[in-house]
Amino acid sequence: MRSRPEIPPVVCYPVETLPRPDLSAYRAATDGMQLAETVIVPPRDAACFEVKAGQVFRITSVEGPQVGDLNLWNAHDLSERFYSGKTRALHGTHLTEGHQLWSSFPTLRPMATITRDTLNWYRFDADGGGIHDLIGTRCDPYTHHLLSGQNYHYCCHSNLTRALAAQTGLPLHEAEMHVHDVLNVFMCTGFTRDTQQYFMKASPVEPGDYIEFFAEMDLLGALSACPGGDCSATHSSDAAKCYPLEVTIYDLQHMPEGWRPSHTNGYDRSHGISVFGDKRR
Numbered sequence: 001m002r003s004r005p006e007i008p009p010v011v012c013y014p015v016e017t018l019p020r021p022d023l024s025a026y027r028a029a030t031d032g033m034q035l036a037e038t039v040i041v042p043p044r045d046a047a048c049f050e051v052k053a054g055q056v057f058r059i060t061s062v063e064g065p066q067v068g069d070l071n072l073w074n075a076h077d078l079s080e081r082f083y084s085g086k087t088r089a090l091h092g093t094h095l096t097e098g099h100q101l102w103s104s105f106p107t108l109r110p111m112a113t114i115t116r117d118t119l120n121w122y123r124f125d126a127d128g129g130g131i132h133d134l135i136g137t138r139c140d141p142y143t144h145h146l147l148s149g150q151n152y153h154y155c156c157h158s159n160l161t162r163a164l165a166a167q168t169g170l171p172l173h174e175a176e177m178h179v180h181d182v183l184n185v186f187m188c189t190g191f192t193r194d195t196q197q198y199f200m201k202a203s204p205v206e207p208g209d210y211i212e213f214f215a216e217m218d219l220l221g222a223l224s225a226c227p228g229g230d231c232s233a234t235h236s237s238d239a240a241k242c243y244p245l246e247v248t249i250y251d252l253q254h255m256p257e258g259w260r261p262s263h264t265n266g267y268d269r270s271h272g273i274s275v276f277g278d279k280r281r
């Protein structure tokens with residue numbers, strides 16, 4: 001008789017050895033922070049914003065419940081970008097205060113730290129739904145075409161592509177290659193209990209709710225106001241009621257105590273090959 005399902009699971013990446021940010025020091029440093037810039041993301045569209053290392057940015061719900069799809073890049077090198085999959089492997093399916101957004105290989109370093117989240121009370125509901133997920137990749141016109149045979153041009157993937165092209169001057173299809181899996185800000189999602197399929201349900205976000213990030217490095221961000229609106233029913237169409245999102249960027253009076261800018265990963269990148277060949281021989 002097989003007994004494998006009864007073997008207890010183990011966490012893939014225990015985080016006891018993961019350097020943790022001192023959240024109280026971060027929050028103390030945000031006392032008296034000064035608003036530097038405001039960017040409004042129109043509904044069914046996206047906008048870019050730049051944040052310097054040591055600045056804070058907030059994404060705020062304004063006017064009505066709205067989900068946002070967030071991309072982050074190293075402001076000086078678009079090949080270093082937010083790695084949603086590894087961030088999920090380290091912190092779990094949904095992010096909140098104290099979690100960090102990690103960058104792609106080979107740098108694998110914190111890009112931003114979540115310092116405040118007004119929806120952190122939600123935790124996980126009876127359906128297993130939580131807020132700010134790393135499991136949905138972003139709504140996109142390719143999957144939509146696959147499932148419906150239709151073209152729709154205002155999915156988050158296309159919104160982010162247009163915004164990045166406009167910000168950088170890159171040709172549209174070149175900019176598209178830099179768009180990556182997102183943090184689904186304010187979205188309420190999970191996996192169905194029976195088939196483990198990705199689900200969404202109405203976001204509890206209300207105007208005034210926000211999620212706040214401390215930039216660990218110079219960042220270029222792009223945020224799309226998803227055509228799904230609060231993602232209670234549908235996306236990839238003009239059916240849902242949509243609202244703008246606000247991005248505000250702040251200067252701090254001083255850095256968090258003990259804070260240092262993010263440094264690249266310590267792995268030597270030799271991948272088992274030395275100047276003398278395979279290290280195992």
Ligand SMILES: [Zn+2]
Binds near residue numbers: 069156235
């Ligand atoms: Zn979307």
